[in-house]
Amino acid sequence: MVDVTPADAVPPAEVAEMELYHPHSWWTKYVFSQDAKVIAIQYSATATAIGLVALVLSWLMRLQLGFPGTFDFISPEAYYQFITMHGMIMVIYLLTALFLGGFGNYLIPLMVGARDMVFPYVNMLSYWIYLLAVLVLASSFFAPGGPTGAGWTLYPPQAIMTGTPGGQDWGIILMLVSLILFIIGFTMGGLNYVVTVLQARTRGMTLMRLPLTVWGIFTATVMALLAFPALFVACVMMLFDRSLGTSFFMPAIVEMGEQLQHGGGSPILFQHLFWFFGHPEVYIVALPAFGIVSDLISTHARKNIFGYRMMVWAIVGIGALSFVVWAHHMYVSGMHPYFGFFFATTTLIIAVPTAIKVYNWVLTLWRGDIHLTVPMLFALAFIVTFVNGGLTGLFLGNVVVDVPLSDTMFVVAHFHMVMGVAPILVIFGAIYHWYPKVTGRMLNEAMGQFHFWVTFLGAYLIFFPMHYIGLMGVPRRYHELTNTTVMTESAHDLNAFISIMAFLVGFAQVVFLFNLIWSIRHGREAGGNPWRATTLEWQTPETPPAHGNFGKELPIVYRWAYDYSVPGAKEDFIPQNVPGSFGSSREPA
Amino acid sequence: MAIALVLVLVVVGSVLFHFLSPWWWTPIASNWDYIDNTIIITFWITGVVFAAVVLFMAYCVFRFRHREGNQAAYEPENKRLEWWLTIVTAIGVTAMLVPGLFVWNQFVSVPSDATVVEVVGQQWQWSFRLPGKDGKLGTSDTRNVSPENPLGVNASDANGQDDVVVEAADLHLPVGKPVKMLLRSIDVLHDFYVPEFRAKMDMIPGSVTYFWFTPTKTGTFQVLCAELCGQGHPLMNGVVMVDTQENYLAWLGEQQTFAQLSASQQVGSAE
Numbered sequence: 001m002v003d004v005t006p007a008d009a010v011p012p013a014e015v016a017e018m019e020l021y022h023p024h025s026w027w028t029k030y031v032f033s034q035d036a037k038v039i040a041i042q043y044s045a046t047a048t049a050i051g052l053v054a055l056v057l058s059w060l061m062r063l064q065l066g067f068p069g070t071f072d073f074i075s076p077e078a079y080y081q082f083i084t085m086h087g088m089i090m091v092i093y094l095l096t097a098l099f100l101g102g103f104g105n106y107l108i109p110l111m112v113g114a115r116d117m118v119f120p121y122v123n124m125l126s127y128w129i130y131l132l133a134v135l136v137l138a139s140s141f142f143a144p145g146g147p148t149g150a151g152w153t154l155y156p157p158q159a160i161m162t163g164t165p166g167g168q169d170w171g172i173i174l175m176l177v178s179l180i181l182f183i184i185g186f187t188m189g190g191l192n193y194v195v196t197v198l199q200a201r202t203r204g205m206t207l208m209r210l211p212l213t214v215w216g217i218f219t220a221t222v223m224a225l226l227a228f229p230a231l232f233v234a235c236v237m238m239l240f241d242r243s244l245g246t247s248f249f250m251p252a253i254v255e256m257g258e259q260l261q262h263g264g265g266s267p268i269l270f271q272h273l274f275w276f277f278g279h280p281e282v283y284i285v286a287l288p289a290f291g292i293v294s295d296l297i298s299t300h301a302r303k304n305i306f307g308y309r310m311m312v313w314a315i316v317g318i319g320a321l322s323f324v325v326w327a328h329h330m331y332v333s334g335m336h337p338y339f340g341f342f343f344a345t346t347t348l349i350i351a352v353p354t355a356i357k358v359y360n361w362v363l364t365l366w367r368g369d370i371h372l373t374v375p376m377l378f379a380l381a382f383i384v385t386f387v388n389g390g391l392t393g394l395f396l397g398n399v400v401v402d403v404p405l406s407d408t409m410f411v412v413a414h415f416h417m418v419m420g421v422a423p424i425l426v427i428f429g430a431i432y433h434w435y436p437k438v439t440g441r442m443l444n445e446a447m448g449q450f451h452f453w454v455t456f457l458g459a460y461l462i463f464f465p466m467h468y469i470g471l472m473g474v475p476r477r478y479h480e481l482t483n484t485t486v487m488t489e490s491a492h493d494l495n496a497f498i499s500i501m502a503f504l505v506g507f508a509q510v511v512f513l514f515n516l517i518w519s520i521r522h523g524r525e526a527g528g529n530p531w532r533a534t535t536l537e538w539q540t541p542e543t544p545p546a547h548g549n550f551g552k553e554l555p556i557v558y559r560w561a562y563d564y565s566v567p568g569a570k571e572d573f574i575p576q577n578v579p580g581s582f583g584s585s586r587e588p589a
Numbered sequence: 590m591a592i593a594l595v596l597v598l599v600v601v602g603s604v605l606f607h608f609l610s611p612w613w614w615t616p617i618a619s620n621w622d623y624i625d626n627t628i629i630i631t632f633w634i635t636g637v638v639f640a641a642v643v644l645f646m647a648y649c650v651f652r653f654r655h656r657e658g659n660q661a662a663y664e665p666e667n668k669r670l671e672w673w674l675t676i677v678t679a680i681g682v683t684a685m686l687v688p689g690l691f692v693w694n695q696f697v698s699v700p701s702d703a704t705v706v707e708v709v710g711q712q713w714q715w716s717f718r719l720p721g722k723d724g725k726l727g728t729s730d731t732r733n734v735s736p737e738n739p740l741g742v743n744a745s746d747a748n749g750q751d752d753v754v755v756e757a758a759d760l761h762l763p764v765g766k767p768v769k770m771l772l773r774s775i776d777v778l779h780d781f782y783v784p785e786f787r788a789k790m791d792m793i794p795g796s797v798t799y800f801w802f803t804p805t806k807t808g809t810f811q812v813l814c815a816e817l818c819g820q821g822h823p824l825m826n827g828v829v830m831v832d833t834q835e836n837y838l839a840w841l842g843e844q845q846t847f848a849q850l851s852a853s854q855q856v857g858s859a860e
Contacts, residue, residue: 077820080817155817157776157777157794161777165820251795253731254775255712264795267778267795302655306664307667307671308666309666310666332791334790334793334796344689351682355678356671356678358642359671360671362642363667367664370649370654370655372654380596380650383646387639388639391638394634394635394685395631395635398627399693400627400689400692401689404621404784406815407780407782407789460599472784475815479822480824484813484823486811564663565661572661
């Protein structure tokens with residue numbers, strides 16, 4: 001670790017000034033916009049809207065699980081449709097779209113010092129195809145037979161058979177078409193994010209000066225570009241099996257006494273393709289959260305992120321390793337048991353870089369000047385839930401421990417804690433953090449506090465006890481638990497408690513949505529840099545940033561993103577675009 | 590400030606819940622207490638890490654909360670500390686992985702004296718087949734499945750004629766004898782799961798999968814399907830009764846073989 005670049009040396013211009021598309025009408029400015037910031041808001045609004053559908057579905061599921069037999073309209077068919085749509089919406093259409101399409105679009109150009117994404121037109125198309133994918137998905141609620149109830153994993157053969165809701169109706173077809181559209185749309189956006197980070201960084205913004213937010217989103221996007229094609233082909237093949245009568249995934253089958261016209265296919269091939277996508281997908285959601293939360297902690301603790309280089313390499317290392325762990329979702333799938341040795345080892349190795357990230361977050365708090373703002377509270381809550389969910393991952397990743405726990409409520413509790421609650425807490429923290437930049441006004445603090453406490457404690461009370469229901473041996477994806485002998489009377493009470501918590505947490509989200517709308521007009525004026533942060537998005541001449549982001553001249557970057565509380569500096573932060581060698585910044589090279 | 594207190598309460602509450610709540614695994618009835626032991630090791634290691642990280646956070650939030658005039662320390666990196674933490678983590682992970690892999694090796698190595706039982710899953714019931722006096726199961730194929738031959742046993746295979754067929758009824762097993770469960774499905778994925786045995790494995794149409802275990806307690810145990818298999822999934826229950834040797838033989842004597850079943854079917858259809 002040494003002092004590097006004399007802070008006032010101006011690097012030569014490497015990126016040519018880009019020709020921006022200037023909108024000529026209201027339509028091209030606000031609707032068919034090519035400005036990444038507008039596209040980001042469109043992505044976020046659409047993801048939130050469909051996410052609300054998933055939230056309501058989760059209430060319906062909890063009604064059934066907590067109070068079985070009380071609600072006649074939740075038939076087994078309906079229940080399976082609810083869990084399937086809830087899972088798919090949350091993982092793909094909310095989390096992936098919001099982190100990459102929402103935060104990626106808004107933050108990448110601003111944080112790297114670019115005027116916009118490098119291919120604005122393709123970026124616009126990306127959103128409209130995403131919207132189409134969401135509409136196709138939502139339309140399945142109104143299709144004959146309703147949406148598919150195959151579980152979000154869509155495992156064949158049942159996904160395309162009559163015993164599953166939507167299997168021989170429209171449900172599964174609309175789901176597959178929607179996923180295919182989503183992947184096409186995402187690829188258009190994803191290529192943009194990657195090329196923008198690699199090619200459009202402003203002068204002085206070396207890769208090792210990027211804020212970790214950008215590193216997280218960038219790495220996740222590269223992973224998504226490599227992982228989504230596996231899901232794409234799996235969807236196309238299943239669509240052929242369903243509509244053209246091919247047998248990629250369909251062996252000889254007798255369904256309700258009748259021989260089907262399929263033969264020779266492999267159901268387990270689908271699982272490999274699905275999880276080759278599905279496991280990286282976990283990190284596609286997690287890495288942006290890792291990056292964002294690093295910046296939230298650093299900014300609000302007024303302290304540089306601890307071990308920046310280690311953090312970058314941990315992100316890249318986790319990203320790479322996550323491509324060789326997929327079959328830990330398949331320990332009891334019937335694949336060759338010797339695979340278990342390999343995948344358990346790789347899975348537990350991934351715990352090491354992940355643990356390093358956790359250590360570095362808490363060590364950033366150590367000897368900090370911690371401002372307990374709402375974003376900081378959400379960041380702290382993220383660490384708790386992520387550590388909890390990450391540690392239960394060590395149960396499920398360790399092949400033989402997975403055998404009794406696999407397909408039980410333990411798994412449901414684990415993945416909700418680690419890739420549901422934890423990333424969503426980061427999303428909330430990030431919204432409280434960047435809302436002032438997007439709108440020019442602060443979100444209401446009192447509503448924010450209420451939202452935080454109910455969401456954090458409520459979510460913990462939902463998912464922590466749920467692990468123990470799974471440990472008892474209660475399987476997941478059961479519409480009806482009353483006739484299972486492992487489910488005791490007291491466990492039914494616990495289930496009812498969990499359901500009540502779920503409604504409470506849901507209510508807090510309504511308050512949050514109200515806050516989002518209310519504060520646009522009534523929030524306190526934020527100014528350009530209310531958190532006194534160092535990164536470039538806070539240094540724009542206008543707030544919200546205008547088209548082209550940075551006025552006449554692009555900023556020049558002189559330092560890393562974490563010059564907080566530099567000894568000898570006048571203030572406790574030095575923005576990245578401030579020249580001069582005052583203070584004793586010891587930016588890692 | 591409230592957050593520091595709440596973080597401590599989260600740890601204390603979680604630990605108390607773990608030790609005091611009535612929700613814990615169902616008593617084991619197989620030889621796989623090794624798996625339970627590995628879970629206990631994992632609980633201890635992960636529990637200590639969870640408590641340590643969250644309590645450390647609570648301390649930091651309390652000790653380094655913002656007050657007028659505070660300034661944060663400036664320390665971008667600390668190589669020694671980072672390496673130290675990495676090594677300790679690697680040791681902890683190894684302490685969980687090594688016993689895990691050791692037990693997995695046992696789980697996938699079927700003892701040579703294990704008897705074979707075939708489980709056949711279909712929407713939404715369980716059937717079973719046991720080898721007859723020859724000790725061998727006849728071959729089978731989903732293509733052979735018909736109302737007269739619900740398990741798809743190959744009628745031209747001599748080994749299959751004396752196989753005991755238990756269609757949609759309870760399975761009995763003798764206590765204390767290792768058994769290899771051969772798992773097969775004729776329609777969609779299922780998963781044969783008895784919580785008390787701690788073992789489970791998916792059943793895949795077109796393949797035969799397996800696991801083995803030794804029942805260690807007599808009694809009646811519920812079979813659950815643990816892989817989503819359509820809308821009847823939660824109703825796909827079955828029963829395994831673990832018997833003493835005598836009771837088991839008595840039950841076995843009452844069962845019909847494939848040959849007997851086919852003969853009675855033919856008589857039935859001729860009438």
